Amino acid sequence: MPNFPNIILYAIPFFIVAMLLELYATTRENYKAVKGYEPKDAFSSIAMGLGNVILGFGSKALVLLALFWVYDNFRIFTIPIEWWSFILIFFADDFSYYWFHRISHECRLFWASHVVHHSSQHYNLSTALRQTWSGGFYTFIFWLWLPLLGFHPAMILLQMSISLLYQFWIHTEAIDKMPSWFEAVFNTPSHHRVHHGSNPIYLDRNHAGILIIWDKIFNTFQPEIKEEKVVYGLVKNINTYNPIKIAFIEWWYMFRDAFLGKKSIKERFNYLIKPPGWRHDGQGKISSDLRTEWLSSKEQKTS
Structure with a gap:
């Protein structure tokens, strides 16, 4: 078992510093058009993030068992842990993420856990922490083809963490547009603002993790329109700051x-x-x- 670090835990201080910098920046005169932070909303997002980390210890064990079961018993090849295999898994993981994310918007069973991330009516770095408490226990099925090909489970989990880290910084209004070449290839704050919009033109668009190319290939890309300001949240907002309700209310609605x-x-x-x-x-x-x-x-x- 390769001894890769848990980079998400190491990144927590970075998350805190980045949110404080964003909070400071968005109070300046140049950012008056940016909503910034609403304390109750931000604390709800942070609570969801902490719950995700705590429950993640259980879900990660389940994910590891599933990945190792496929890897040990059914793998077609054995892909060595070399520099070039990290390039392969970068694209393979990002492709998996795109389809997991897209299906999470198109199938209510997966939406029941993913809706948590869209439940805030604000958009800032704290929104990135608003993560599911239930999705980790079943959404890993979108990655099971990777150990089948022969990627080691430790490599898969590491790349999944890298993807999650990348997506933290794109949850902001403080950055307008990146250089055009970057916008053409990578997921950016502008692209992801669209994804969090409840405007009809923005619904279920831009499912990218790191690379926006998948949305362009599979016809789910929508650029941010200057004249159509993004309205964050859900088509029908849940209007609660209670972490328990945020985590499970859609499950109740679906089963009802x-x-x-x-x-x-x-x-x-x-x-x-x-x-x-x-x-x-x-x-x-x-x-x-x-x-x-x-x-x-x-x-x-x-x-």
Whole structure:
């Protein structure tokens, strides 16, 4: 077992310093348009992050067991831990992250844990810490093909941590745009602000981890529009600072929709696998419906 450090724990002091610097910067005259921090919201995000770290000790054990089970029993190749294999796993992990993230917006079972990260109506570095308490126990399935190929589980966990670290700095309004070449290839604050928007045109766009190229390849990319200021949060906000509610309220809503009331077995199952907003009676609207309506209204205004 390679002895890679737990870089997330080492990064905690950096997180704190970065948030303090952002808080200072956004109070300056040049940043009056930036919302900055709302104490209750920020403390909720930090509480979610701490809970994620604590529960992570249990989920990481489960993830390691699953990765090693596949690696020890089913791997097709054995990829050595060399400099070039870290390049391969960088792209493989980022590809896995894209599909995990995209499915987490398109399937309610995965949305139930991921919605936590979108529940804040503010956007700053503390929002990056607003992490799931439940997702770590089952979303790892999107990475099981990596040990099957022959990547060592320790390498996989290290690269997953690197990806998570990278995504911390993009949760800010204090940075407008990066250089054009950087914006073209990498995920940036501008791209990720779009992802956190509840505006119909921004819904379920920009699922990138580190590389924005996946969104461009799979047609989920949306640039930030200067005239369409991002409205952060959910289509229907949960309006609570209670960490317990933030962590589990969507699970309750999903199971209530799936198991209560008069519905067929297929309809009940669909509440678990269909996108958020889907209703068995046809009265619901998913993100693509809302986007289509928004684009249609824009066309009518300009015609």
